[in-house]
Amino acid sequence: MRVIEVREFGGPEVLVPAEAADPLPGADEAVVAVEVADTLWLETMVRSGNGGAAFPVRPPYRPGVGVAGTVSTVGPGVDPQWIGRRVVTRSGPAGGYVERAVVPAGGLAVVPDVVALRDAAAVLHDGVTALALADIVKVVAGDRVLVTAAGGGLGAILVQLTHAAGATVVAAARGAVKLDRIRTLGADVVVDYSSPDWADRVRDEIGGLDAVLDGAGGGYGRAAFDLVAAGGRFSAHGMPAGGFASADPDVARARGITATGIDAVQLSPEQFHTYLERALDEVANGRIAPLIGQTFPLERAADAHAAIENRTAVGKTLLLI
Numbered sequence: 001m002r003v004i005e006v007r008e009f010g011g012p013e014v015l016v017p018a019e020a021a022d023p024l025p026g027a028d029e030a031v032v033a034v035e036v037a038d039t040l041w042l043e044t045m046v047r048s049g050n051g052g053a054a055f056p057v058r059p060p061y062r063p064g065v066g067v068a069g070t071v072s073t074v075g076p077g078v079d080p081q082w083i084g085r086r087v088v089t090r091s092g093p094a095g096g097y098v099e100r101a102v103v104p105a106g107g108l109a110v111v112p113d114v115v116a117l118r119d120a121a122a123v124l125h126d127g128v129t130a131l132a133l134a135d136i137v138k139v140v141a142g143d144r145v146l147v148t149a150a151g152g153g154l155g156a157i158l159v160q161l162t163h164a165a166g167a168t169v170v171a172a173a174r175g176a177v178k179l180d181r182i183r184t185l186g187a188d189v190v191v192d193y194s195s196p197d198w199a200d201r202v203r204d205e206i207g208g209l210d211a212v213l214d215g216a217g218g219g220y221g222r223a224a225f226d227l228v229a230a231g232g233r234f235s236a237h238g239m240p241a242g243g244f245a246s247a248d249p250d251v252a253r254a255r256g257i258t259a260t261g262i263d264a265v266q267l268s269p270e271q272f273h274t275y276l277e278r279a280l281d282e283v284a285n286g287r288i289a290p291l292i293g294q295t296f297p298l299e300r301a302a303d304a305h306a307a308i309e310n311r312t313a314v315g316k317t318l319l320l321i
Contacts (some may be wrong), residue, residue: 004097009049012305019211023102025075030105036121037319038066064096068121078105080088086111088120089268122290122316127279130157141166149215153316156291159185169253199223233258291315
């Protein structure tokens with residue numbers, strides 16, 4: 001089978017196509033014939049050698065965090081009725097940038113007939129995280145909400161969820177292409193945070209914010225925190241712009257702001273599975289539509305990573321096998 005391997009840390013070019021033997025499932029495992037592989041910004045950080053203690057991956061390894069496809073074989077202890085079913089799941093240690101992925105059978109989720117496998121892969125992580133954040137931050141009708149990194153896969157779903165909740169949604173992203181796409185998802189105001197006065201524009205447009213969903217981090221997240229009104233909520237769950245934004249605890253306490261970080265969405269396997277089934281149901285019923293901006297064949301995984309790192313990717317980036 002075809003696979004992608006990382007034999008040394010480095011730029012996107014270290015994602016190398018290779019051939020490997022077809023895998024066999026062990027006890028409580030299944031093999032999925034992969035049609036779509038998910039990609040995450042986090043994977044580019046790990047591949048470059050900057051995973052740190054939290055992601056202590058060492059080459060050689062096969063990247064990939066999740067797949068959608070059809071179960072082809074199952075190991076001992078797994079119901080054979082899984083064979084032939086369309087599924088989506090997080091991939092195991094053997095990776096997901098592969099034609100056939102060995103995965104823990106307990107993580108398999110059935111993809112409804114009306115949901116395309118591309119959409120299922122697109123909500124595997126972003127849909128799960130978005131729904132968990134919506135439960136944590138509790139956006140309600142009338143709230144004024146800022147979503148940063150709104151042009152990414154997670155941000156695009158958060159824009160839809162907050163709009164559906166009846167909030168006034170401000171979406172921040174970089175570049176006209178992303179902003180144009182976000183407008184179609186329910187954003188009331190869009191701002192380009194490549195402009196130095198983007199935060200002032202948010203304040204001029206709607207005043208203080210009741211909630212911030214910060215998927216960007218860095219300076220963008222710190223500027224967004226300053227926009228939160230007294231009694232508001234601030235979620236710092238993204239770091240592409242230079243680390244997770246940190247809310248000053250003294251300021252947050254004085255202004256009655258509830259601040260949460262990435263730890264709030266570290267879900268147990270059971271919680272993850274529940275949210276994944278909810279995300280698939282949301283897609284099946286037309287309540288959310290993942291923004292898939294670009295796809296690449298498996299052998300062009302390096303181009304997929306380059307698009308994510310160069311900030312040219314819009315929405316979700318997927319690999320098609």
